[in-house]
Amino acid sequence: MIRITQHTDWVVYIIVGCIFLYIFMLISLRRDSSVREFLLQKFPDSTNNFLSWLIIGFVFSLVFAVFISQYVPVVPKRISDLHILGWELNKFGFTLMTVLGFYLVKNMLTYVFFAGTASLPRWEKFYFSASKFYFVFSLVLMVLCIVRYFYEFEPVQMFGYYLAGVLAVFFFKQLYYFLHPGGILPxxxxxxxxxxxxxxxxxxxxLWRVLFF
Known part of the structure; x- marks a missing residue:
């Protein structure tokens, strides 16, 4: 059996870039905070919450796309037929654009939801608290990306474990939002x-329907 060498330099570049983005955020936007200080920081003492939320959302989308892109079965023909300057989206590009679009629309609808339920005073506190969750989750995903691309595990067999882990995190996030002591939801x-x-x-x-069917 011939084994095809997988080039994973792009994974390293993305993870290193994301780490530098987080370093910039902690030093410049969060007043030289450490990771622990950022996670324990109270809302009244925080600064640059919106910019930090944007950076964390972008980093999370990047590493999440890196992690799941190779499990996406195929790029839809309507997408692969689109060529910009001779380039077409591969699985990673398609996954990244889908995830970024997904979170952009979802956050816009979330803002409308808060406005429609007369809960806008909670909106900033909501994305401040959500950014901490996604910050931790993105760090976990960076580690999983390293395991996924640089260690000898059977991808198909591991997919079930990865899926179970993502579902567990998703369930925990609902509890985190619903039971948050700061009352971030209406x-x-x-x-x-x-x-x-x-x-x-x-x-x-x-999102599952778009990526995997």
Whole structure:
């Protein structure tokens, strides 16, 4: 059996770039905070929350796309037929564009949801708390990317474990949002359930449908 060498330099470049983005965020935007200080920081003491949220969201989208792109079965023909300056999207490019678009639309709808439920005063506190969750999750994904691309594991067999882990994190995130002591979701319990069902569960099902079917 001939084994084809997999070139993974691009994975290293992306992870290193993401680490430098986080270093820039912690030093420049978070007043020379350490990772621990950032995670324990209280909302009244925080600065540059929106810019930090954008950086964390971009880094998370990058490493998440790196991690799952090679499991995406195929790039849709309508996408692969699009050529820009002679280039076409591979699996990683397609996955990254899909994930970025997914989170852009999802966050816009989340803002509309907060505005429609008269909860805009909680909006900044919401994305401040969410950014901490995605910061930790993105660090975990960086480690998983290294395991995925640089260690000899059977990708198909490991996919089940990865999927179970992502589902466990997704479930934990719902508890994190729903039970957060800072009250980051609308006060009424039915609005909380509406948010989790309509802006957490349904969008993930749509993303799964786009990438894997």
């Amino acid at each position: 006060q009424q319990w039915y609005y909380k359930l509406l948010y989790i069902c309509s802006l957490q569960i349904v969008p993930v099902m749509v």
